[in-house]
Amino acid sequence: MSLNESPTPSVRHANRVRMLQALLRYPARSRADLGRSLGLSRATVTALLNELELAGMVEQQRHDSDDERPPAIGRPPLQVSLAPSAAYAVGLDFGHRHVRSAVCDLGGRILADQWASNNTDMDPGSTFDLAQRLTTAALADAGVLRSHVVGAGVGLAAPVDAATGFVHAEGILPGWDGVNPAAELEKRLGMEVQIVNDANAGAMGEHLFGVGRGVSDMVYLQLSGGVGLGLILNGESYGGVTGVAGEVGHTPIVEDGLICRCGNRGCLETVATSHAVSDLLGRSRGETMTFAHVLQLLQDGDRGARRAVVDTGAAVGRSIAGIVNLINPELVIIGGELAAAGETLLEPIREAVDRRSVPAAAKAARVVRGTLGEHAEVLGAAAVQLTRAPEALAGRLANIA
Numbered sequence: 001m002s003l004n005e006s007p008t009p010s011v012r013h014a015n016r017v018r019m020l021q022a023l024l025r026y027p028a029r030s031r032a033d034l035g036r037s038l039g040l041s042r043a044t045v046t047a048l049l050n051e052l053e054l055a056g057m058v059e060q061q062r063h064d065s066d067d068e069r070p071p072a073i074g075r076p077p078l079q080v081s082l083a084p085s086a087a088y089a090v091g092l093d094f095g096h097r098h099v100r101s102a103v104c105d106l107g108g109r110i111l112a113d114q115w116a117s118n119n120t121d122m123d124p125g126s127t128f129d130l131a132q133r134l135t136t137a138a139l140a141d142a143g144v145l146r147s148h149v150v151g152a153g154v155g156l157a158a159p160v161d162a163a164t165g166f167v168h169a170e171g172i173l174p175g176w177d178g179v180n181p182a183a184e185l186e187k188r189l190g191m192e193v194q195i196v197n198d199a200n201a202g203a204m205g206e207h208l209f210g211v212g213r214g215v216s217d218m219v220y221l222q223l224s225g226g227v228g229l230g231l232i233l234n235g236e237s238y239g240g241v242t243g244v245a246g247e248v249g250h251t252p253i254v255e256d257g258l259i260c261r262c263g264n265r266g267c268l269e270t271v272a273t274s275h276a277v278s279d280l281l282g283r284s285r286g287e288t289m290t291f292a293h294v295l296q297l298l299q300d301g302d303r304g305a306r307r308a309v310v311d312t313g314a315a316v317g318r319s320i321a322g323i324v325n326l327i328n329p330e331l332v333i334i335g336g337e338l339a340a341a342g343e344t345l346l347e348p349i350r351e352a353v354d355r356r357s358v359p360a361a362a363k364a365a366r367v368v369r370g371t372l373g374e375h376a377e378v379l380g381a382a383a384v385q386l387t388r389a390p391e392a393l394a395g396r397l398a399n400i401a
């Protein structure tokens with residue numbers, strides 16, 4: 001069935017947008033599959049794709065070694081994807097202790113990546129200047145002109161109010177109160193900037209380009225210098241009414257635990273960050289440790305290192321169990337630095353979820369490690385802008401027509 005065989009300009013525009021959006025979320029699809037999911041006739045799909053291919057926005061290729069399809073007689077069908085170079089975005093990740101800027105294409109590939117350590121929490125001004133230098137260098141490395149960039153997305157280690165653009169900084173980013181990071185960065189970068197919480201960015205990265213592709217309900221838990229949680233509900237990023245949804249780092253999880261930087265006691269952040277784990281082990285060994293050192297000891301079979309990681313996993317699992325009951329997700333993705341501990345961390349999380357969540361919810365929720373690693377946040381920040389690319393590209397064609 002077809003929506004319209006000789007479409008009006010507005011229907012044609014809407015069809016282009018829907019086609020480009022479908023290809024952004026699910027690349028490498030056949031024409032028949034696209035026609036079915038968009039409710040468009042074969043002729044309409046062919047005409048649309050030929051026009052988009054001519055404009056350099058999509059690619060149609062035959063893959064002879066495609067294992068996922070059942071063997072069929074004749075040639076395999078054409079696979080349609082977005083042309084990666086049709087649009088670019090800059091992804092910025094402001095961690096507590098670093099800034100990263102990456103130039104990404106429409107296929108989720110990082111073309112250039114610049115990183116520097118930084119005291120982000122106390123000094124927003126020099127953080128913005130550093131972001132500007134890193135972005136200029138990354139664009140030059142990638143050979144991408146600013147005019148070909150849809151915009152920049154920024155993942156920030158604090159809740160961000162989507163309506164005002166201001167950061168909820170109290171106790172989390174002490175120097176950032178009253179700062180509007182999007183406005184400051186737009187001035188410096190000369191492109192549209194959107195700020196998101198870094199865990200939400202990680203969730204979007206894994207959702208669009210990683211292990212969460214095609215999953216409509218998922219939880220992304222980011223365990224690095226802080227603890228963050230990003231939600232994808234019904235296929236969309238969910239931030240809550242003022243952008244604070246998913247702040248699990250400061251929920252109490254250890255009774256009589258350590259005092260947290262937020263002023264409470266025993267928050268998840270006091271046990272489930274990279275420095276919490278390395279400090280814990282360092283105390284028992286009487287030495288200053290990094291998390292890389294903990295990972296090395298874990299690999300060498302050190303009992304203390306294993307104990308520290310397993311106990312952290314159990315604490316994470318206790319806090320995730322309630323979220324699994326609340327959201328009933330298909331996927332719980334563990335990301336951030338701590339995810340490098342692999343199954344030693346994941347197993348106790350699964351055990352705690354199995355023991356503490358409603359059985360039907362626990363059974364549905366697969367706990368897996370993210371596949372984008374340290375790039376989840378920058379890719380997700382870029383994804384915030386790349387999701388606008390279908391409208392922008394279709395708009396370009398409407399102007400020509």
Ligand SMILES: [Zn+2]
Pocket residue numbers: 249250251260261262263264267269
């Ligand atoms: Zn806290």
